Amino acid sequence: MRKKTWLSWSSGKDSAWVLHVLRQSGEHEVAGLFTTVNAAFDRVAMHAVRVELLKRQAEAVGLPLHLIEIPYPCSDEQYDYAMTDFVMLARDNGVQCMAFGDLHLQDIRRYREERMQGTGIATVFPLWERPTRALLEEMLACGLRARLTCVDPRVLPAKFAGCELTAALVDSMPSGVDPCGENGEFHTFVFDGPMFAQPLDIEMGEVVERDGFVFADCRLRKSRE
Secondary structure (H helix, E strand, O other): OOEEEEEEOOOOHHHHHHHHHHHHHOOEEEEEEEEEEEOOOOEEOOOOOEHHHHHHHHHHHOOOEEEEEEOOOOOHHHHHHHHHHHHHHHHHOOOOEEEOOOOOOHHHHHHHHHHHOOOOOEEEOOOOOOOHHHHHHHHHHOOOEEEEEEEOOOOOOHHHOOOEOOHHHHHOOOOOOOOOOOOOOEEEEEEEOOOOOOOOOEEEEEEEEEOOEEEEEEEEOOOOO
């Protein structure tokens, strides 16, 4: 019997690819997505993607979306409270596993595993320790398309914000930048891929700098009629 699973959905490429991998494996029944949302700005935490777009993604992959609202700024304690309440909700809904798109950051994986201890919910990391360049090439070859919505200017020039993620773009990045941005160099928004029933018609808006990061606004394309 497949295990009822909720997937941590950041709106970016790694979580989208986890959905594809889990659906291909057949071991897990992905029954929902969950995302932490900045309540002050109504956007995905860190990725700064509009909640409207987040909901469109959920529709495109055919799954219910659970929003976890966190304040801005958000302390570790406030975040922990929000996640504890959500885990209780998941348990009450019969969730057996929570899946995450982490690749190789051990401290983050350990934190997630510690949060789940004693809950009866197992953690799943389908992409764990996959070589990031090969993983990115696999994503792109299968039709995944994404835009960079957040860039850390300390390691990646601001001009990359808003660009479409391609192999050529990654090749043009400074030496040392992880091809999947696993160290926080960049975050993405997925608008098409094998996990989508139909692509999202998006356009890029203004680019701003805030809290030490550069954000490119992504929005649904306006009708030309």
